[in-house]
Amino acid sequence: VTDQSYVVEAQTNNQTLAEIMAVLKSMYKRNIPEPTNFYYHRWTLDPFYRGSYSNWPTGTSQCQHDNLRRPIGRLHFAGEAYSQKYNGFVHGAYFEGLETGKIVVDRVLGRIP
Numbered sequence: 001v002t003d004q005s006y007v008v009e010a011q012t013n014n015q016t017l018a019e020i021m022a023v024l025k026s027m028y029k030r031n032i033p034e035p036t037n038f039y040y041h042r043w044t045l046d047p048f049y050r051g052s053y054s055n056w057p058t059g060t061s062q063c064q065h066d067n068l069r070r071p072i073g074r075l076h077f078a079g080e081a082y083s084q085k086y087n088g089f090v091h092g093a094y095f096e097g098l099e100t101g102k103i104v105v106d107r108v109l110g111r112i113p
Helices: 004-010 013-028 062-069 090-108
Strands: none
Touching: none
C-alpha cells in the first residue's frame, strides 16, 4: 500500500495536472478548460514542515492565537492552524476559510472598517 500523497509529490506538475483534469472531465462530462497556472506544494519535501500539520504548544495564550490570526493590511489568513476548536483538522481549515471569507466580503462591502 502506498500513501497517495507521496506518489503525487514524486510526480511532475504536468503528470498531476493531467490526472486532475481527467477526473474533472469524467465528473462533469464537459469540456473543462486548462488552467492558466498550476502549483501545489510538496509538503513532505519542505524541511520546515515535512508534511506535518500545526500543533499549538501547551500554554499558548488567547492573545497569541488572536495575534496570529490578525490580518496584515489586506492580507487575511485562514487554515486549520488558526482554528481554536479544530486545530490540526481539515474541518478546522474549512470553518476558518468560511469565517475569513465572510470577513473579507464584509470589508469589501464596507460593513466593517
